[in-house]
Amino acid sequence: MDGMAASDGMDGTDGMDGTRGTVAGGDELIVLEELEKVFRVRRRAGRFRRTRSEVRAVNGISFTVRRGEMVGYIGPNGAGKSTTIKMLTGILTPSGGRLRVAGIDPQHERTRLARRIGVVFGQRTTLWWDLPLRDSYALVRRMYRVPQARFRENLERCVELLDLAELLEVPVRQLSLGQRMRGDIAAALLHDPEVLYLDEPTIGLDVISKAKVRSFLRELNAERGTTVLLTTHDLTDIEQLCRRVMVIDHGRLMYDGGLPGLYEAGAGERQLVVDLEREQPPISVEGARTVRVEGPRQWLAFPAKASAAPLVARVAADYPLLDLSLREPDIEDVIARMYASGDGGGDGPRAAEVPVAG
Amino acid sequence: MVKVLDGLRGYGLIVGMWFRSTLAYRASFLLTTLGNAITSWLEFAGILIIFSHVDQLGGFSVGEVALMYATASCSLGLADLFLGNMDQLGARVRDGSVDTMLIRPVPLFAQVAADRFVLRRVGRIVQGLLVLGWALAQLRPGWSVLEYALLAGVIVCGAAIFGALWALGGAFQFWAQDAAQVQNSVTYGGNRLLQYPPTIYGTELVRGVTYVVPLAFVNWVPLLRLLDRDDPLGLPGWVDFLSPLVAVVMCALTALLWRVGVRSYRSTGS
């Protein structure tokens, strides 16, 4: 969070505000200004009638990602994460707003941009189904014109770190989901992209594979300075990898900043767990509320920002205290609370949907 | 220009991958090749059977009809080899796998053209060339080099027109993913039509394939000139040389529509 603020100058460091001035600087790799994507969809309404409506999948998002950042892009299902990534890569044409990646307009110079970015879609593979993994990599080398030596070096690194050695000669269709995902990540990196987009890269991976992928990404970012933008529903990914998080919902940016700030923004609470000498009615103490009582053990919730010390002192003064422990807020809870406060919550489509005339 | 070269190079690379992929299924490759060969030779056998009963068909001799058959086959074969899988773009649009093509540094058109490339399609071209040789042996037209060059030009322009039709159909599939049937009836169906002389069809039909879908320019119009025949529509003489222009216009139109199509590609939710 602090890192970002530096380049923004007088534009403020407010983490909640997604819009930042676009200072034209070489450091800003990805720049979005009021980006929009509207899908026109037709729905069945009754037996023969169809109504047309618009889905605002991305509804005016602005942010800047600087070179070398590793950013988590999270939000509930249907929030517009994948749609944003598709516009960043030139797959989809934006309906409005401005967009630059490495100074390139993805929509107009898609193939030129393609040489400089790597993309991994968790749901989709770029590997060749009937051919050994190695062949897909050979294609990448020729298609991106990677110099032979460079290619060998990159491949060796990926093979080692992602544990692909035994898979190279196996036809892709015989790989398991997790093996294929690792193969896909390697394929996206052989041409030394400046930016790597990952859309749910840890989906369906076991604990060990997840750890492997995470440490690989961390190393990539640290050693090569590759900028990484990743979406995920596994918040451990975010906690372990990203210093900056962007939360979107209904196609709008809800939060942009560091993880600690996210707790506050989501009105996060910490919990004090106290063990008393004997069972007691719920503790009532200033600055906290009792959320759970189980025999002599009680849980007190208090704002994440507040210090625990005075609270502990107050409890100790009034109650027979045996032991206590402090629980940090659960990031999942925090985010769930944020989603819910975004609007009525509910299970409806997350993107804003409005019927259009005609 | 650079883009065209890039496209050709990418096309070659992807064709190579598909070629190796099909080698993984050798038996299926052999069977479908055999199947296709039988189908196309039966087609030609049909023409020979007709001529075992009659001497002329719509005023054309067996050699002349064979020439029409051969040029149509060669043109369609070339277009089919290079762009034949355009009709399957719809499936790729529907399941969103165009996404993975769009992140590669190769123009989309080249990738779609190379998609699921199958070498067995060379078969139709080989057969067309064999029939062409046979037809010329029958006709012994006594042409000069210029006329043979014109004949080659007919095949190339015909291939361009067929190719443009295929790509046009492909571009439409960005909006209507089920256009494949219409597209195939125009191309493969058109090919069947062009294998016989225009005089055996009603003028309405001939008009349709001249003005609406300009299939007549694939082989009929220029061949009638080469064979010194009258045009059933009575068009002025210079029209006989319009095939290249028709091909260029069709290709330009296709390129335009393709761009609009790619822009309107909407992927799938993911």
Ligand SMILES: Nc1ncnc2c1ncn2[C@@H]1O[C@H](COP(=O)(O)OP(=O)(O)OP(=O)(O)O)[C@@H](O)[C@H]1O
């Ligand atoms: N091709 C499409 N046509 C119509 N609507 C679409 C299309 N793609 C996405 N949408 C809609 O846009 C919205 C955002 O979808 P998107 O795939 O970006 O969500 P997401 O944030 O990636 O969700 P998830 O976490 O489930 O992957 C959804 O409401 C979805 O229904």
Ligand SMILES: [Mg+2]
């Ligand atoms: Mg998604």
